[in-house]
Amino acid sequence: xxxxxxxxxxxxxxxxxxxxxxxxxxxxxxxxxxxxxxxxxxxxxxxxxxxxxxxxxxxxxxxxxxxxxxxxxxxxxxxxxxxxxxxxxxxxxxxxxxxxxxxxxxxxxxxxxxxxxxxxxxxxxxxxxxxxxxxxxxxxxxxxxxxxxxxxxxxxxxxxxxxxxxxxxxxxxxxxxxxxxxxxxx
Amino acid sequence: xxxxxxxxxxxxxxxxxxxxxxxxxxxxxxxxxxxxxxxxxxxxxxxxxxxxxxxxxxxxxxxxxxxxxxxxxxxxxxxxxxxxxxxxxxxxxxxxxxxxxxxxxxxxxxxxxxxxxxxxxxxxxxxxxxxxxxxxxxxxxxxxxxxxxxxxxxxxxxxxxxxxxxxxxxxxxxxxxxxxxxxxxxxxxxxxxxxxxxxxxxxxxxxxxxxxxxxxxxxxxxxxxxxxxxxxxxxxxxxxxxxxxxxxxxxxxxxxxxxxxxxxxxxxxxxxxxxxxxxxxxxxxxxxxxxxxxxxxxxxxxxxxxxxxxxxxxxxxxxxxxxxxxxxxxxxxxxxxxxxxxxxxxxxxxxxxxxxxxxxxxxxxxxxxxxxxxxxxxxxxxxxxxxxxxxxxxxxxxxxxxxxxxxxxxxxxxxxxxxxxxxxxxxxxxxxxxxxxxxxxxxxxxxxxxxxxxxxxxxxxxxxxxxxxxxxxxxxxxxxxxxxxxxxxxxxxxxxxxxxxxxxxxxxxxxxxxxxxxxxxxxxxxxxxxxxxxxxxxxxxxxxxxxxxxxxxxxxxxxxxxxxxxxxxxxxxxxxxxxxxxxxxxxxxxxxxxxxxxxxxxxxxxxxxxxxxxxxxxxxxxxxxxxxxxxxxxxxxxxxxxxxxxxxxxxxxxxxxxxxxxx
Amino acid sequence: xxxxxxxxxxxxxxxxxxxxxxxxxxxxxxxxxxxxxxxxxxxxxxxxxxxxxxxxxxxxxxxxxxxxxxxxxxxxxxxxxxxxxxxxxxxxxxxxxxxx
Numbered sequence: 011x012x013x014x015x016x017x018x019x020x021x022x023x024x025x026x027x028x029x030x031x032x033x034x035x036x037x038x039x040x041x042x043x044x045x046x047x048x049x050x051x052x053x054x055x056x057x058x059x060x061x062x063x064x065x066x067x068x069x070x071x072x073x074x075x076x077x078x079x080x081x082x083x084x085x086x087x088x089x090x091x092x093x094x095x096x097x098x099x100x101x102x103x104x105x106x107x108x109x110x111x112x113x114x115x116x117x118x119x120x121x122x123x124x125x126x127x128x129x130x131x132x133x134x135x136x137x138x139x140x141x142x143x144x145x146x147x148x149x150x151x152x153x154x155x156x157x158x159x160x161x162x163x164x165x166x167x168x169x170x171x172x173x174x175x176x177x178x179x180x181x182x183x184x185x186x187x188x189x190x191x192x193x194x195x196x
Numbered sequence: 197x198x199x200x201x202x203x204x205x206x207x208x209x210x211x212x213x214x215x216x217x218x219x220x221x222x223x224x225x226x227x228x229x230x231x232x233x234x235x236x237x238x239x240x241x242x243x244x245x246x247x248x249x250x251x252x253x254x255x256x257x258x259x260x261x262x263x264x265x266x267x268x269x270x271x272x273x274x275x276x277x278x279x280x281x282x283x284x285x286x287x288x289x290x291x292x293x294x295x296x297x298x299x300x301x302x303x304x305x306x307x308x309x310x311x312x313x314x315x316x317x318x319x320x321x322x323x324x325x326x327x328x329x330x331x332x333x334x335x336x337x338x339x340x341x342x343x344x345x346x347x348x349x350x351x352x353x354x355x356x357x358x359x360x361x362x363x364x365x366x367x368x369x370x371x372x373x374x375x376x377x378x379x380x381x382x383x384x385x386x387x388x389x390x391x392x393x394x395x396x397x398x399x400x401x402x403x404x405x406x407x408x409x410x411x412x413x414x415x416x417x418x419x420x421x422x423x424x425x426x427x428x429x430x431x432x433x434x435x436x437x438x439x440x441x442x443x444x445x446x447x448x449x450x451x452x453x454x455x456x457x458x459x460x461x462x463x464x465x466x467x468x469x470x471x472x473x474x475x476x477x478x479x480x481x482x483x484x485x486x487x488x489x490x491x492x493x494x495x496x497x498x499x500x501x502x503x504x505x506x507x508x509x510x511x512x513x514x515x516x517x518x519x520x521x522x523x524x525x526x527x528x529x530x531x532x533x534x535x536x537x538x539x540x541x542x543x544x545x546x547x548x549x550x551x552x553x554x555x556x557x558x559x560x561x562x563x564x565x566x567x568x569x570x571x572x573x574x575x576x577x578x579x580x581x582x583x584x585x586x587x588x589x590x591x592x593x594x595x596x597x598x599x600x601x602x603x604x605x606x607x608x609x610x611x612x613x614x615x616x617x618x619x620x621x622x623x624x625x626x627x628x629x630x631x632x633x634x635x636x637x638x639x640x641x642x643x644x645x646x647x648x649x650x651x652x653x654x655x656x657x658x659x660x661x662x663x664x665x666x667x668x669x670x671x672x673x674x675x676x677x678x679x680x681x682x683x684x685x686x687x688x689x690x691x692x693x694x695x696x697x698x699x700x701x702x703x704x705x706x707x708x709x710x711x712x713x714x715x716x717x718x719x720x721x722x723x724x725x726x727x728x729x730x731x732x733x734x735x736x737x738x739x740x741x742x743x744x745x746x747x748x749x750x751x752x753x754x755x756x757x758x759x760x761x762x763x764x765x766x767x768x769x770x771x772x773x774x775x776x777x778x779x780x781x782x783x784x785x786x787x788x789x790x791x792x793x794x795x796x797x798x799x800x801x802x803x804x805x806x807x808x809x810x811x812x813x814x815x816x817x818x819x820x821x822x823x824x825x826x827x828x829x830x831x832x833x834x835x836x837x838x839x840x841x842x843x844x845x846x847x848x849x850x851x852x853x854x855x856x857x858x859x
Numbered sequence: 860x861x862x863x864x865x866x867x868x869x870x871x872x873x874x875x876x877x878x879x880x881x882x883x884x885x886x887x888x889x890x891x892x893x894x895x896x897x898x899x900x901x902x903x904x905x906x907x908x909x910x911x912x913x914x915x916x917x918x919x920x921x922x923x924x925x926x927x928x929x930x931x932x933x934x935x936x937x938x939x940x941x942x943x944x945x946x947x948x949x950x951x952x953x954x955x956x957x958x959x
Contacts, residue, residue: 034880046892060910062918084936093885106882116853117871159926166930170937836958
């Protein structure tokens, strides 16, 4: 492990941490979204270092590119209001921080005490993960989950459309009760 | 043996279940269709049922005359639990048939009397519908009493014992909404039942001990084994007999459990006659007579029985001197005479005791029924006198002797029969009471001078208070308008009185000193019977004592000027404080009330209030309200905020991870 | 190569920060973004293990996670928009009809 790689990884780690903190503490939603984008890109760099270029680019395209854009659209739609800082639920803040610390401590304990030493396998070669190999694996071994994911996406689309449609326009009808019913159902 | 076998012993013996079933049939008929029969019909059914039982008893007596050892008829097996087996069996022997004859004979006469008496009584108390219920209860009583005397084991006897106690309660409280404060009769009934219960507890313990020592409750088996067991464990037999004595003091109204009998006079007069004079109260005497085989093994217990009887005889006689209610005098007289009987059977003079039981049934029933006739007459007089006035019964007490007087002219037939009954109770020869009482006194003289003295003193007082009663009720001038206008009672009432009077006069023939019919009759059943002697000196002394008592009564109450209305009792001045004590029954009821009843009431109140309502209910209610408050506390977590629900989830996650880490 | 514990630690940190964001923020959009952060931490762990064990399946799984996350975001944002239309506010604490 050369000094340079240590420094590089260290820097990436710090950026990830800072952007995470920035996300959860920013009062302005736009700033939070931007912090998250930074986080995604840093993680994509880590993916590249781990020999997963396809995933890294997918991360940038899908996550940072489309999902965050969606978020920004919605933030703009809803007029990002600045909610007051005071916490209305008693004990929520303290408990949350306590749990955060406890969680970290426990996981650290877990890793230190239980984690069996991970033996590094062979070093990563460039042809470890290529679109070709990924595609072969995807369509041969994981065909079913692939199709099901497609179904999930379809459902999500339909759901999104349904949730946000406007009420049906009123139709002229002969009977006034139907019109009344039509009014009530909208 | 079974029904078929017993017919071969003697054909009449197979009729014995009828002594129980005829009265039961009578009561069922009256209960179910009585409303359609009318008063005369109901009375006729009940009297015929009892009369039928009497007829069966007579037939059984005839049968016993030919087959004198008797027999046992087993009707059914009641229960068998492990080693313990009890049958419903009828014992036909001279002792039980004697009791059956007395109970059903006197009972039948009282049933007939009641038809006339209750006809007036339900009208006086304004509830004609109750007529039928009276006869149902009376037949139920006869049935249970028959079960008691005809059983061949202690458990069936106990069934009968309890049953007659129940009927006594039902009949004392017959007018349950009347009496002092609208609850007096019910309280008297309750007192009778509770005090009897204490006695029953004693009898029950005796039964347990009997089973423990003998392994059976059958009379024959127990009396056979008695000598052997007594040699092996005398303490057990002593305990058994003493606990039985407790039962006897309860049922037969001896010291200390006699207090229910005077209060039981709250019931209608035929009830007092039947139950509290002739039959139920004699159950205790019957029990001791039957268990003679046990008592002779423990002379110490016999002594105790004797002394209890003698002391009761004297004590009750003193109280009777100071009473003003016509029925209360007779009640204390009953207690006193029962004392005589208990003394007799305690001494081992069983024949004397049973003889006195029989004659006492005759003349005490006569006296009570006669008192009922007097009360009826006075009530009629009162109603007539107040025809124009308003209908108030409260302040006038038709039973108070101080309001009576001079009734011999207004109610002649009642006077004659009452006089005969009083004389035989006092023990004037040659009436029945003289012979039976004399036998007891003779036996006492042989046994112990102290007992003899007590009984003689009681006899003297008996003569005195009966004389007092006769003079206050029938002689002198009428002391109230009601007695002035009293009228004789109808035939249905007076006819049984005449029959009973005849029996009281000639009943002595049962066991005259020469013939000793009853003694030979009972010898077949009771072993080791002390033969009765006729001692002339004892007889003459008792006669003299009785005459002396009557003379003294005449001196105090009979001489002119006679006892006017409103004047204090003539005995009050000479005896002063003593008379107050006698009038107040030596304050025994008050003593019991303070020493036993009030503390018990306090304990009961404490248990009910503090323990039951406070602690136990509090515990249960507390648990309920605890659940409620827990729920209220938990409800705070349902605050609707998604974030706090998320927090709960994260808490769970952290806890699970902790568990996994620490495992 | 960095030791595995580095990636595990980083992943845990990101996950914990995501939890904190979900618990503490009242703006649903920030909550969703914290959720995305948590998804990301899982993805990182998948890829890291995939690299160390020299197996491709881990990376493939990331693929699926990403698509599912996208679907979920779509629906979630639609929900937020719909709620905003009804209630005119996006404060999570105002959505407490489940109270009681």
